[in-house]
Amino acid sequence: MGAGLGNGEVLLGALPPKPGERAMTKPSVAIIGAGMAGLTLARRLSATARVTVFDKSRGTGGRLATRRTETTAFDHGAQYFTIRDSRFHTALEPYLEAGQVQAWAAALMRIGADGASERLADRAPRFVGVPAMTALPKALAEGLDLRLGCQILALQKTGDGWHLATKDRTFGPFDRVVATAPAPQTRQLMPFAAADLEALDGVRMNGCFTLMLTLKEGTLPPAEAAQVEHPVISWIAANHGKPDRDTAPALVVHANNRWADQHLEAPLETVRDSMMAACRTLCADFDWDAVLAIDIHRWRYANVETPLGQPFLLDNGLGLAACGDWCVGNRVEAAFLSATALADVMEPQLAKGC
Ligand SMILES: Cc1cc2nc3c(=O)[nH]c(=O)nc-3n(C[C@H](O)[C@H](O)[C@H](O)COP(=O)(O)OP(=O)(O)OC[C@H]3O[C@@H](n4cnc5c(N)ncnc54)[C@H](O)[C@@H]3O)c2cc1C
Numbered sequence: 259m260g261a262g263l264g265n266g267e268v269l270l271g272a273l274p275p276k277p278g279e280r281a282m283t284k285p286s287v288a289i290i291g292a293g294m295a296g297l298t299l300a301r302r303l304s305a306t307a308r309v310t311v312f313d314k315s316r317g318t319g320g321r322l323a324t325r326r327t328e329t330t331a332f333d334h335g336a337q338y339f340t341i342r343d344s345r346f347h348t349a350l351e352p353y354l355e356a357g358q359v360q361a362w363a364a365a366l367m368r369i370g371a372d373g374a375s376e377r378l379a380d381r382a383p384r385f386v387g388v389p390a391m392t393a394l395p396k397a398l399a400e401g402l403d404l405r406l407g408c409q410i411l412a413l414q415k416t417g418d419g420w421h422l423a424t425k426d427r428t429f430g431p432f433d434r435v436v437a438t439a440p441a442p443q444t445r446q447l448m449p450f451a452a453a454d455l456e457a458l459d460g461v462r463m464n465g466c467f468t469l470m471l472t473l474k475e476g477t478l479p480p481a482e483a484a485q486v487e488h489p490v491i492s493w494i495a496a497n498h499g500k501p502d503r504d505t506a507p508a509l510v511v512h513a514n515n516r517w518a519d520q521h522l523e524a525p526l527e528t529v530r531d532s533m534m535a536a537c538r539t540l541c542a543d544f545d546w547d548a549v550l551a552i553d554i555h556r557w558r559y560a561n562v563e564t565p566l567g568q569p570f571l572l573d574n575g576l577g578l579a580a581c582g583d584w585c586v587g588n589r590v591e592a593a594f595l596s597a598t599a600l601a602d603v604m605e606p607q608l609a610k611g612c
Contacts, residue, residue, distance in 0.1 A: 284308050285608050288422055288429065290410050290447070291438035293320025294593035295582040297398040298349070299436060302601035304402065306608040310429070311402055312422065314409035319395035321560065322387065322590060325470060325553070330506040332470040332497050333391035334555050337483070337510065338362050338384035339590035346594050350385075350394075358393045360501040362386045364482035371488045373540050378485065389502045405429070413449055420577060434577045434608075436600070438593075440559035441566070441584040448578055454571050461584050464515035465522045466560035469533050470553040473507035477548040480509075480541035490517050490536035511537060515561055522558065530554045562588040569599035579604070 285307045289296045292313035300309045313320070323335035341347050353359040362385065366378045387393035412423045419431030437444040441461035450458070473479070479496035486492050493512035498505050513521075513533060521529050530552060538546055562584045570581040581600040583593040 282611055285433040285611060286310070286419070286431070287434045287436065287604075287608070288312065288420065288432040289436045289438060290422075291320060291582070292318040292395065292399060292404060292406070293438060293582070294322055294395070294398075294590050295438040295597040296320070296436075297395055297402070298594050298597035299438065299581065299601055299604075300402050301398060302598070303604060303608060306605055307434075309403060310405060310432070311399075312405045312408045312410050312429070314407070316407050317392065317395075318399045318404065318406070319392045321557070322391050322395050324387075324390040324392040325555065326390075327470075327472060327551070327553075330472050330498065330508040331390055331503070332468075332508055332510050332553075333386065333500070334468040334470055334510060335557070335560075336391060336590050337493065337495055337512075338386050340382045341385055341591065342382060343591060343595060345598055346591050349594065349598075353394060353397050356397075357502075358388055358397050359385050360388045362483075362500050364495070364499055367481045367484040369481065369484045369486045369488070369494070369540055371540075373542055375481070375484065386500050388500075389504070410447065413447065415449075415576075432577075433612075434579065434604070436579040436581065436604075438580070438582045438597070440582065441562075442559060444580045444582070448580060449576070450571065450578055450580075451573060451576065454573060454580075457566060457568075457571065458580075460564065461562070461566050462564035463559040463584060464561045464563050465518040466515055466557040467513040467518050467521075467526075467529050467533065468555045468557065469509075469511040469513075469530065469537075470555070471509040471511065471549050472551040473509065474548040474550055475506060477507045477545065479507065480544040486540060488514065488536060488540055490514055490533060491540060494537070494541070515563070518557075518560070522556070526554050526556060529556075562592070565592075569596050570603075572600065572603060574607070 287307045289311045321335040325332045367375045369375045410422045414421045420435045421430035445458040483495040492514045497508040566585040572579040581596040585596040586592045
């Protein structure tokens with residue numbers, strides 16, 4: 259459907275109503291954000307509503323992200339995800355069968371602040387998108403009406419519904435609008451009632467920095483994957499060791515969330531140098547001269563420290579809702595579960611045409 263399709267308009271190509279049958283167009287829903295939550299919700303609601311998904315990025319996935327260079331690629335957001343809930347497993351089954359999601363059987367280490375390391379027991383299988391983390395959101399987005407590169411700046415309600423403004427145009431009207439942006443961005447954008455805004459104020463998200471290091475061909479990484487207990491660094495992983503990565507050796511290094519929050523406004527060069535210095539101390543035996551290129555990414559809202567504590571926000575009177583990892587947890591699976599819980603409530607409402 260076209261995003262500008264009005265609420266009462268008839269879809270092009272739709273069959274005329276039979277005698278005695280009331281012409282009824284499906285309700286329209288705008289979803290802000292094409293990450294795991296937005297895509298999950300869009301797929302669920304597409305049977306009962308005309309759904310349009312907006313994302314400010316040029317690609318889908320949000321924090322399920324991959325950065326490509328000439329020689330290699332980095333999953334620079336989520337490193338892996340678990341599939342603990344049976345509904346998540348069912349939803350991912352087609353992609354597991356197609357090989358777009360595969361288990362990542364890396365030996366997980368723990369590296370202490372003194373550089374000492376030990377092997378950690380595997381608690382739950384780790385899964386990744388194949389051949390890159392973005393393979394999963396790309397597959398989930400198939401067939402959806404996506405508006406990428408569209409940052410929604412404001413919402414306005416008029417007599418015919420909600421209108422969404424970007425810097426150069428307006429989309430709408432929509433019967434319902436759902437935000438799946440990180441909580442502070444949802445708080446800024448969505449004109450929820452006071453109680454919901456107050457609930458959003460209670461959500462705490464942490465920032466993160468990701469170092470992306472391209473290594474010389476043949477370099478052995480300091481670890482396949484390592485949780486790091488250090489004031490500056492929290493994670494090191496060899497991206498090229500994930501399944502079906504036909505790419506040059508590459509390391510992904512995440513900052514410690516608390517340290518990142520304290521340095522969110524610092525120049526990226528300063529952050530990069532501090533993280534590199536910490537890496538050199540932590541993995542003193544690694545040949546750091548094998549690093550050919552260094553890139554860095556700043557995540558203003560990476561992880562959830564204090565979730566909302568309820569699966570979603572929904573104001574039926576206003577026609578507004580919000581979901582995302584920040585409602586229930588701190589992981590990809592939480593984003594799925596939040597969107598699924600909201601879909602469970604919205605789907606029957608939309609099926610009734612409201
Ligand atoms: C560095 C890092 C490491 C992580 N590691 C793991 C891990 O190992 N395992 C795990 O399970 N999880 C991990 N996570 C968390 C995981 O990535 C998230 O929980 C999950 O991807 C959140 O999905 P979401 O759909 O709720 O939000 P997002 O993926 O953030 O999607 C929100 C989308 O909204 C868009 N958006 C925001 N504002 C607007 C606007 N105004 N207009 C239009 N679009 C907008 C954004 O561009 C984004 O695409 C990590 C995250 C980061 C950043």
